[in-house]
Amino acid sequence: MTSEGMRGQLFVMLGASGVGKGTLREQLLAQIPMFYSVSMTTREQRPGEIDGVHYHFRTRAEFENELEQGAGFLEHAEFVGNLYGTPRAPVEVALNRGENVMLEIEVLGAIQVAQNSPHAILMFIAPPSLSELERRLRGRATESEERIQKRLLRATEEIRAARQFRYIVVNDTLEQGLLDLVAIVQAEGLKSERWSGDALEGILRS
Ligand code: ADP
Ligand code: 5GP
Numbered sequence: 001m002t003s004e005g006m007r008g009q010l011f012v013m014l015g016a017s018g019v020g021k022g023t024l025r026e027q028l029l030a031q032i033p034m035f036y037s038v039s040m041t042t043r044e045q046r047p048g049e050i051d052g053v054h055y056h057f058r059t060r061a062e063f064e065n066e067l068e069q070g071a072g073f074l075e076h077a078e079f080v081g082n083l084y085g086t087p088r089a090p091v092e093v094a095l096n097r098g099e100n101v102m103l104e105i106e107v108l109g110a111i112q113v114a115q116n117s118p119h120a121i122l123m124f125i126a127p128p129s130l131s132e133l134e135r136r137l138r139g140r141a142t143e144s145e146e147r148i149q150k151r152l153l154r155a156t157e158e159i160r161a162a163r164q165f166r167y168i169v170v171n172d173t174l175e176q177g178l179l180d181l182v183a184i185v186q187a188e189g190l191k192s193e194r195w196s197g198d199a200l201e202g203i204l205r206s
């Protein structure tokens with residue numbers, strides 16, 4: 001029972017491509033509903049991906065035009081040859097409605113969010129090992145060999161950067177990874193700073 005009319009909390013899941021962010025996020029949001037921010041990207045659509053659901057797919061010219069003239073991005077970054085970014089407006093609208101928001105992004109974008117939104121809660125998802133990360137990336141079968149190698153190289157840099165974020169969750173088993181994320185989201189929602197004096201007075205009045 002926190003106070004009415006309070007702004008939502010901004011959660012960010014970040015970590016290497018293939019580590020299991022998408023899988024964990026789906027399960028987390030099934031347990032704890034929040035607004036999921038759909039990113040914009042210039043990457044080509046994979047089979048099964050739906051425009052507007054998994055990503056807003058754009059050409060590079062369209063994305064660059066958005067960067068120059070559009071409503072703005074909370075963050076954006078180049079990742080292995082493609083642009084990715086978080087449209088600002090839907091996130092702000094959800095936060096102002098009091099809804100919690102989840103972003104799922106890579107490290108350079110997360111650093112921008114940390115700088116621009118000091119209250120954002122950043123959760124770095126680490127693999128149990130680099131060899132397991134490689135196995136998962138290959139198992140997903142979405143990338144060419146060249147792109148797997150580029151993503152693994154990027155992963156090494158990302159894991160070295162992990163300690164600057166608030167939390168590190170190792171996605172070894174999905175069960176434990178999910179338990180850890182649920183614990184973080186719940187604890188962050190219980191922080192005393194989320195309470196107003198009025199809400200506490202409400203306890204005294206009832
Ligand atoms: P990301 O969104 O970080 O790129 P995905 O969620 O697409 O990663 O997961 C990459 C692959 O790894 C998928 O095939 C997924 O089923 C698998 N995976 C995710 N988490 C685990 C886990 N804890 N153990 C084994 N496989 C996993
Ligand atoms: P993929 O091509 O595998 O969908 O995503 C590649 C990487 O880009 C992943 O680490 C993914 O989390 C990240 N990503 C997805 N959307 C965004 C975004 O809006 N901004 C940033 N900075 N990274 C993103």
